Amino acid sequence: MTMKQEKKRIYLRAALGLIALLAVLLALDNLSFVPSMLLTVLRKGAIYALVAVSMNLLNGFTGLFSLGQAGFMLLGAYTYAILTIPAASQKSIYQRYANGGIGFSIPELLSKPLGGFGLLLGVIFCLILAGCIAALFAFLIGLPVLKLKSDYLAIATLGFAEIIRAAVVYEGFGPLTNGSNLLYGFTSFSNFNITLGGFTLHLETVMPFLFSGICIAIILLLINSTYGRAFKAIRDDEIAAEAMGINLASHKRMSFIISSFFAGISGAMLAMYQASVQATTFKSSMTYEILLIVVIGGIGSVSGSIIASFLFIASSEWLLRFLDNETWIGGFRVPLLRSGFRMVVFSVIIMAVVLFFRKGIMGDRELFQKKPASAAKAAKKEVRSK
Amino acid sequence: MSENVLTIENATMQFGGVVAVDNLNLKVDKNQIVSLIGPNGAGKTTAFNVVTGVYAPTNGAVWFEGRKIIENTPHGKMKKLYKGQNAGQYSHIIAPTPDKITQMGIARTFQNIRLWKSQTVFENVLIAKHCRRSANLLSATFRLNADEEKRQREECEELLKVLGLEDVRDELATGLPYGLQRRVEIARALATQPKLLLLDEPAAGMNPQETEELTAFIDRIRTDFNLTVFMIEHHMDLVMDISDRVYVLDFGRLIAEGTPAEVQNDPRVIDAYLGVDEDA
Amino acid sequence: MAAKFLPYLLAGISVGGQYALIAIGYTMVYGILRLINFAHGDIFTVAGFLMVYATASLPLTVSIPLVIAATVLLGIAVEKVAYKPLRTAPRMSVMISAIGMSYLLQNLMWYVTGGLAKQYPALPWISDTVTVLGCQTKRVTVITPFLVIVLVAALVTLIQKTKIGMAMRAASRDFETAQLMGIKINNVISFTFAVGSFLAAIGSMMYFSNYTAVTPTVGAMPGLKAFVAAVFGGIGSIPGAVIGGFLIGICESLIKGAGATTFSDAFTFALLIVVLAVKPTGLFSENLTEKV
Numbered sequence: 001m002t003m004k005q006e007k008k009r010i011y012l013r014a015a016l017g018l019i020a021l022l023a024v025l026l027a028l029d030n031l032s033f034v035p036s037m038l039l040t041v042l043r044k045g046a047i048y049a050l051v052a053v054s055m056n057l058l059n060g061f062t063g064l065f066s067l068g069q070a071g072f073m074l075l076g077a078y079t080y081a082i083l084t085i086p087a088a089s090q091k092s093i094y095q096r097y098a099n100g101g102i103g104f105s106i107p108e109l110l111s112k113p114l115g116g117f118g119l120l121l122g123v124i125f126c127l128i129l130a131g132c133i134a135a136l137f138a139f140l141i142g143l144p145v146l147k148l149k150s151d152y153l154a155i156a157t158l159g160f161a162e163i164i165r166a167a168v169v170y171e172g173f174g175p176l177t178n179g180s181n182l183l184y185g186f187t188s189f190s191n192f193n194i195t196l197g198g199f200t201l202h203l204e205t206v207m208p209f210l211f212s213g214i215c216i217a218i219i220l221l222l223i224n225s226t227y228g229r230a231f232k233a234i235r236d237d238e239i240a241a242e243a244m245g246i247n248l249a250s251h252k253r254m255s256f257i258i259s260s261f262f263a264g265i266s267g268a269m270l271a272m273y274q275a276s277v278q279a280t281t282f283k284s285s286m287t288y289e290i291l292l293i294v295v296i297g298g299i300g301s302v303s304g305s306i307i308a309s310f311l312f313i314a315s316s317e318w319l320l321r322f323l324d325n326e327t328w329i330g331g332f333r334v335p336l337l338r339s340g341f342r343m344v345v346f347s348v349i350i351m352a353v354v355l356f357f358r359k360g361i362m363g364d365r366e367l368f369q370k371k372p373a374s375a376a377k378a379a380k381k382e383v384r385s386k
Numbered sequence: 387m388s389e390n391v392l393t394i395e396n397a398t399m400q401f402g403g404v405v406a407v408d409n410l411n412l413k414v415d416k417n418q419i420v421s422l423i424g425p426n427g428a429g430k431t432t433a434f435n436v437v438t439g440v441y442a443p444t445n446g447a448v449w450f451e452g453r454k455i456i457e458n459t460p461h462g463k464m465k466k467l468y469k470g471q472n473a474g475q476y477s478h479i480i481a482p483t484p485d486k487i488t489q490m491g492i493a494r495t496f497q498n499i500r501l502w503k504s505q506t507v508f509e510n511v512l513i514a515k516h517c518r519r520s521a522n523l524l525s526a527t528f529r530l531n532a533d534e535e536k537r538q539r540e541e542c543e544e545l546l547k548v549l550g551l552e553d554v555r556d557e558l559a560t561g562l563p564y565g566l567q568r569r570v571e572i573a574r575a576l577a578t579q580p581k582l583l584l585l586d587e588p589a590a591g592m593n594p595q596e597t598e599e600l601t602a603f604i605d606r607i608r609t610d611f612n613l614t615v616f617m618i619e620h621h622m623d624l625v626m627d628i629s630d631r632v633y634v635l636d637f638g639r640l641i642a643e644g645t646p647a648e649v650q651n652d653p654r655v656i657d658a659y660l661g662v663d664e665d666a
Numbered sequence: 667m668a669a670k671f672l673p674y675l676l677a678g679i680s681v682g683g684q685y686a687l688i689a690i691g692y693t694m695v696y697g698i699l700r701l702i703n704f705a706h707g708d709i710f711t712v713a714g715f716l717m718v719y720a721t722a723s724l725p726l727t728v729s730i731p732l733v734i735a736a737t738v739l740l741g742i743a744v745e746k747v748a749y750k751p752l753r754t755a756p757r758m759s760v761m762i763s764a765i766g767m768s769y770l771l772q773n774l775m776w777y778v779t780g781g782l783a784k785q786y787p788a789l790p791w792i793s794d795t796v797t798v799l800g801c802q803t804k805r806v807t808v809i810t811p812f813l814v815i816v817l818v819a820a821l822v823t824l825i826q827k828t829k830i831g832m833a834m835r836a837a838s839r840d841f842e843t844a845q846l847m848g849i850k851i852n853n854v855i856s857f858t859f860a861v862g863s864f865l866a867a868i869g870s871m872m873y874f875s876n877y878t879a880v881t882p883t884v885g886a887m888p889g890l891k892a893f894v895a896a897v898f899g900g901i902g903s904i905p906g907a908v909i910g911g912f913l914i915g916i917c918e919s920l921i922k923g924a925g926a927t928t929f930s931d932a933f934t935f936a937l938l939i940v941v942l943a944v945k946p947t948g949l950f951s952e953n954l955t956e957k958v
Contacts, residue, residue, distance in 0.1 A: 065758055144943040150757060151702050152942055155893060159935030162890075166932040218527065225526040226516050226535065229505075233513045236502035243438060243496075245488035245517025245578050254523060284886070285772075288765050295762050300504075340777035347770035354766045355751055358759055364504065 018213070025209055029202045037318045039205055043189065044317065045310035046208040047269045052293045052305040053216050054262035059291070060300040060364075061223055062255040063235030065154045067287050068141070071161025072260040073267030074282035075137055076130035078168060078177055080268030081277045083126045084108075084186040093185055097175040107187045116194070123187055127211065127268050134264025137164070138257045146252045158284055168279045177279075184276035208269055215262050220302055222258065231255050292350050296360050304362030311361075316346060389416045390452070391582050391614045392437070392492075397446030399432050399638075406432040408638040410446070414582070414631075419608060419615040421625045424635035425658065430618045431497055433635070434584055437616075438494050442481035450490060451581070456480055489517050493580035495571040497587045497618070501559040507551055507570050510559045511542045514577035542577060548610065549573045565596050569603075576611060583607075585617035589624050601627050626650065634658070673801045674923030675916065676808075680876065682915020683810035687869030688892035689899070689907035690821065691741075691862025697838035697902035698858055700757060704764040705744050707889015708771035709863055713737040713870035714786060714880040715775060721787040734867045741863025742856050744771075750852070768886075775882035783881045786874035793875050806875040811912075813872070817865065818908055825904070830857055838902060887931065891918075894938045900948030910949075 025042070028034050051069060058064050083106050085093060094100020107122030114121065145156045167173065169180040177183070192203040222228050230251055233241040242248050271277045289312070297308030323342040327334040353360060392414040399407040407429040414420045422430050436443045439456065448456035457480040482490075502510055515538040521531030529535075546552045551573055554562055559570050568588055575583055588604065589597045601624050608615055619625045625632060626646040634642040634649060636658040642649050649655055688710055695703045716736050720729035748767040752760045792806045825831035833854045836844040845851045873888065874880055895914045899906020914937065918930045941948065 059758075065761065144939055148942055151700075151761060152897065154761065155702065155890075155897065156935075156939050156942055158890070159894070159938050163932040163935050166928050170928045221529070222523075222527045225529070226519055226521065226531070226538075227523055227526050229509065229513045230516045232505065233502050233516075236504055237500050239440075240496065240500035240502065241513075242484045243440075243488060243494055243500075244514040244574060245485045246513075247483070247485045249483075284890075285769070285883070288769055291762065291765060292769070295766075299758075338777075340773065340781060343773035344770070344777045347766065347773045351748065351763070351766045351770055354759070354763045355748070358755065 022206055022209070025206045026201065026203070029205045041310065041314045041318055042205050043208050043273050044270075045313040046205075046212040047266050047273055048290070048293065048313055049306040049309040050212040050215050050269070051263050051266035051290055052297065052309045053219055053302050054259045054266065055290050056294050056297075056299065056302060056305045057219055057223065057231075057262075058255055058259040059294060060305075061228065061235060062231040062252065063238075064146070064252060064255065065150050066157040066256065066259075067154045067284065067291070068138075068157035068161045068260070069263050069290050070282040070284060070286040071157075071164040072134040072138060072263035073270060073286070074161075074164060074168065074279060075134045076264030076267030077271035077277045077282070078183070078279075079130040079133040079264070080126050081183040081186045081271050082176060083129065084123070085183065086185065089185045093183065094175065094178055096179065096181065100175045100178065102176070105186075119187070119191065123272075126187075127265050130268035131261040131264040134267070135257045135261040138260030139253070142253050142256045146249065146256060158287070161282075161284060161287065165279050165282060180279065182276050182278050183271075186271070186275075188272045188275045190275070208273065211265070211269060215265055216302065216306070219258075219262060223302065227251070227254065292354075296350065296353050298360035298362035298364060300364035301360070301362035301366060303367035304360055304365075307361055307367075316342070320346060390414070391416050391418075391450065392616060393449040394433070394437065395447040395449065397433070397436055397443045397448065399429070399436055399441055400444040405638050407436065407443075407635075410635070410638075410640055412633055412640070412643075414614055414616050416614055417608065417612070418630040419604065419617070419628050420631045420633070421629040422616070422618050422633050422635060423620070423622075423625055428635040429638040430635055431586060432638075434494065434586055434618065437487075438492060438584065439482050439484040439487040442479075447480075450492060454480065455482065455487065455490060485517065488578050488580075491579070491581040492584065493575035493578045493582075494584040495568070495575055495586055495588065497590065499564075499567050499571055501567060501570060501574070503558070503560040505559060506556050507559050507562070507573075508542060508546065508555045510570055511545060511573050511577045512539065514574045515542060517578055545573055545577060549576075549607075564591055565600075568592075568600075572607070576607065580613070582614045582616060585615060585619075587618050587620060589619060589621045592621075594623070597621050597624055600624065604628060671920065671923050672799060673803065674919045676798060676801070676803055677876075678916035678919030679912065680807040680810040680872070680915070681919060682912035683814040684869045684873045684911075685888065685892045685895050685915050686814050686908040686911025687817065687865045687872070688888060689895040689911045690818070690904055691866050692893045693896040693899070693901055693904060693907040694834075694858050694862050696896065698834065698841065698855060699749065699760070701749065701760050701764060702893060703749075703862075704761070704889075705748070705767040705771055706862065706866060707885040707887075707892070708768050708775075709737060709741055709744065709885075710866040710870045710873075710889060711775065711880065711882065711885030712740060712771060713863075713867040714874045714884070715779060715784065717871065717874070718784045718786060718880055726787075726789065730871070733871075734864060737867035737870075738860045738863045741859040741866070745855060745859040750855075772882050772886075779882065781882065783879040786878040786880055788878075789871065789875055792872075804876060806872055810872050813868070814908065814911075817868065818904065821861065821865075822904060824861075830854065834858060891931075891934050894934050897938060897948050898941050903948070906948060 028039060028042070051073060055069050058066050082102060085101065086105050086108055087101075087103060090101030090103065106126050107119050110118035110122035110125075112118070141157070141160050145153060145160070148156055168177050171179055173179075189204045189207050190202075192207050194201040194203065223231070230241070230246045233244070233246060234248060234251055238248060267282070274281075293308045293312045294305055296312065297304030297306070320342045323337055323345055324339050325337060327337050390413060394410055394412040397407055397410045398405065410433060412422075422433065424430055432441070435441045436456070437448055443456065443458050445458060447454055447458075502513065505513065518538070519526070519531070519534065521534055525531050543552070546555055549569060549572070551566070551569060554566060559567065562570065572583075572585070572588070585604070589600050592600060604615060604617075605628050607613060629646050632644065632646050632649045633640060634652075634655050641658055642652040642655045644652070688706065691706050692703060695701060695706070713733060716733045717729065720733050724732065744767055748763045749760060752763055792804070792809060794805050795802055796805045796808060798808060825834060833844070833849045834857070836847070836849055837851060837854050841851070891914055892911065895910035896907045897910070898914065899908070899910035914934055917937070918934060921927075921930045921933055
């Protein structure tokens with residue numbers, strides 16, 4: 001029974017840690033001297049962490065090399081935006097289309113009778129729906145595509161993401177998607193405030209962490225379940241997995257759909273963060289970025305993906321910014337520094353990771369793993385030396 | 387009377403112009419150990435692949451426990467032509483995927499060991515239990531299947547103990563010595579709770595002493611797990627020691643069958659196989 | 667009706683030829699390394715930029731061979747830096763390296779050019795306007811298909827008749843055995859990248875004579891489409907890549923002509939998916955199955 005007690009203690013610690021984290025975030029949200037860049041990094045990082053983990057589930061844990069992530073994010077983002085634009089502002093946003101917009105907004109409908117709670121409920125509902133739409137498309141796309149082998153799968157999913165992007169801006173769908181124009185004005189993270197007396201608490205950073213955290217926790221639970229183990233078996237050896245009674249088609253489909261579901265949610269959250277959506281954001285280069293995050297973090301490591309997401313966003317949005325500015329030290333102009341240099345340095349770093357640190361930050365281990373895989377490897381060496 | 391477990395009926399497997407298995411007929415009875423032998427390239431592994439659903443045969447059928455589980459007839463391709471008349475007779479193609487076959491109760495090992503390389507011995511065995519789950523995706527993710535999970539883990543621990551693998555439980559399976567890896571593969575196959583176990587060259591790469599151990603081991607698991615064993619093997623000592631029945635394949639064709647003694651004395655076998663290359 | 671579509675058909679043949687030239691680079695590299703060289707589209711773009719900068723200070727007679735030579739060197743360099751160290755790594759790692767290389771080249775171009783579109787120089791004679799069957803077009807449109815055929819014929823001769831060509835065929839059939847037989851595999855691979863980049867450089871001259879704005883990401887789409895063309899024809903097969911290139915170019919152009927410009931890109935990928943679903947290894951290649 002000590003096992004059970006220990007487990008309880010771990011859960012208790014984890015819960016306390018989470019509460020502490022949320023409290024810190026809440027403080028950051030509401031203290032005026034906090035640099036806004038830090039908040040940007042935290043918010044965007046949390047969203048990227050979710051999509052990176054969802055991609056890792058597919059590429060790292062199931063071994064399906066798919067490059068459709070941006071497409072599924074786009075579906076999620078549009079679904080969310082369309083459903084949450086306030087009815088009153090739909091006319092002006094969809095000005096190019098006579099009967100544009102859906103004429104209602106789900107958070108609005110729910111917040112009328114239920115107040116702030118209704119708003120939250122509406123947003124959660126729309127986020128889940130965004131995931132479901134992405135998952136539905138994943139199901140349909142998966143039918144022809146999942147039979148393909150590694151690189152063909154990659155190129156086919158990449159192609160599908162492009163098709164989705166082309167279809168969204170199609171004039172025929174304009175009344176729904178606003179064609180190639182922006183969608184904006186929908187419920188975003190900045191709409192979450194708690195008013196106590198005359199005092200307002202902002203939750204702009206707390207919310208993305210909360211949503212991403214819950215989603216990542218679910219993915220973790222899945223990875224450690226019997227299905228997650230089956231995914232890993234498929235990754236390690238498809239033929240052996242099939243011979244041991246694992247249905248390849250259905251398990252690959254499952255992994256693909258779940259990954260897309262969470263990509264859809266993260267897309268919706270990205271829309272909330274940016275407060276506007278446009279199809280051109282979700283290019284294949286976005287998928288590449290997410291893939292590179294996964295690689296830097298370590299293919300097959302959830303905590304690695306999370307760490308890498310924050311690192312990636314921090315360095316691209318904040319830490320390496322100085323590289324883009326012309327800098328003078330006394331009368332000396334620091335060479336090379338000008339617009340665009342940041343991304344060059346950045347991609348060189350990424351190439352260095354890909355070439356020389358192929359395992360990334362975490363390899364296939366997790367941050368708080370009790371028995372790291374390296375112990376098993378050490379044991380293996382011992383056996384060999386015998 | 388022993389009851390029949392596996393029957394291969396007129397199975398032919400053709401790849402382009404190559405006939406790898408040619409009109410093979412074969413029977414395996416319950417609790418027997420039956421061996422399939424023959425020179426390299428005789429089509430033995432192909433026959434296994436047909437039984438386990440890796441390839442759909444170009445002709446023939448496979449019966450398992452009195453049920454036709456795999457079937458293909460050349461007329462099957464003429465399905466459309468025969469529509470309406472004789473439909474049932476000619477349009478019957480049964481080609482389940484390997485995972486379905488495993489779920490029916492046929493498990494296998496591989497000639498070139500195929501363990502999951504990033505998983506420990508225990509995990510390798512536990513994953514094989516996946517096909518016996520009752521939990522669906524949601525109940526497994528949200529841990530509503532804790533009882534089943536616990537039971538399966540215990541079964542795996544037990545299995546490792548019985549097979550003498552508990553010492554290497556937490557080691558990466560592919561880091562083990564060759565003989566142990568083969569044993570883990572057998573453990574993994576047993577975890578799927580098979581009635582029929584197919585072993586593809588279980589003694590490949592083993593020295594005489596290891597082979598002897600393996601012989602006892604196979605004999606033991608047959609009784610312990612109430613199994614029927616069908617194996618491909620090159621080590622004649624092993625085959626002749628424990629087989630109840632031996633089938634000899636050459637160039638895809640069955641050239642002899644019978645008890646080990648009968649086969650050993652069959653001139654055709656000696657010509658095709660034993661006489662030419664004694665310890666292949 | 668025919669008069670309306672003729673210009674689109676001509677444009678389609680021309681752009682198809684350009685896709686074909688890029689597709690050959692993809693298909694040859696894939697044939698030997700089993701790698702989608704994601705950076706190939708960017709090499710094509712770099713060739714475009716090099717031309718812009720070269721012609722600014724040098725006469726055409728110097729800058730054209732210079733640009734071709736520089737592109738070839740870049741192709742070889744990309745292979746040496748990004749793919750050679752990963753020769754024994756899993757395929758996924760190499761593919762990721764290719765994506766990283768593409769990312770690096772794009773960012774590098776952005777840095778050097780400041781992210782602004784550059785005007786491609788007008789090449790004399792081939793950028794001139796001519797009238798074909800009553801419709802006006804640039805001469806490059808008419809020349810491209812013939813040039814492609816000449817180049818492909820030369821390439822096929824090279825592969826069939828020369829020693830290095832034989833080595834390339836051997837390497838694409840069986841990489842390891844070719845190595846064991848004493849073929850200097852690294853030279854073969856470098857040569858393959860050189861040929862691919864050479865064709866990409868030619869392709870970029872044709873392409874940008876038609877679409878004269880060069881931006882850092884302009885090569886991504888034609889690159890992807892050329893890859894689709896290579897897959898369509900059965901990757902590893904040079905005639906397949908050429909046929910695929912022309913087919914995709916023509917279809918895409920006709921779709922634009924029919925007024926569905928938004929879907930011309932989507933069509934390419936839809937075609938890819940249909941082909942892969944029906945014949946997963948492309949139209950002109952053999953099926954390979956893993957041995958159990």
